[in-house]
């Protein structure tokens with residue numbers, strides 16, 4: 431069935447893949463509402479190149495120490511470094527967070543004013559900040575105001591490459607647009623989060639669990655891992 435969809439229409443096949451993975455996981459889509467926008471931005475920055483558990487520990491320490499963006503802007507760099515240490519690359523991340531906090535306190539309306547802007551404008555301003563590229567901006571906007579984007583992280587890139595959806599010419603933007611074209615806006619946040627779960631648990635970077643994968647019958651990379 432899936433095989434037929436892949437070969438008779440790539441678009442339908444892409445959606446079928448995304449739907450299959452989305453249906454595999456219960457995802458708490460309300461979790462972002464429990465954080466203030468600045469905390470969300472910090473957690474997205476902290477999540478670069480580290481595990482979810484490390485981000486959780488760092489955020490616990492960070493929110494215990496800092497109550498507002500002004501607090502962070504006025505803090506000594508060392509204090510921020512100590513607070514976020516569990517997230518790794520803490521010197522670089524702390525410097526970025528402090529710089530962003532200082533930019534935000536100078537901006538009329540702060541981060542909330544960015545959140546009121548149309549997507550292209552909000553994304554452009556966020557992406558111009560140190561350490562915030564288009565992916566970080568997209569994840570933040572998705573989490574903070576439910577922007578209907580489908581950000582592509584390393585897990586999603588790997589999964590889509592293995593399944594033949596992403597090709598060598600694809601970059602962040604082209605793959606994002608490819609997946610968004612086939613995914614209803616209301617399903618994009620869940621798809622993003624479910625694909626990451628799938629990448630962590632099934633289509634892992636090393637030793638993917640192809641024998642447990644519901645996409646194995648249509649996956650061109652399956653044979654390479656057929657001994658698993």
Ligand code: SF4
Nearest residue numbers: 633638640643646649
């Ligand atoms: S069959 Fe294996 S390589 Fe293909 S998507 Fe599933 S886990 Fe990934």
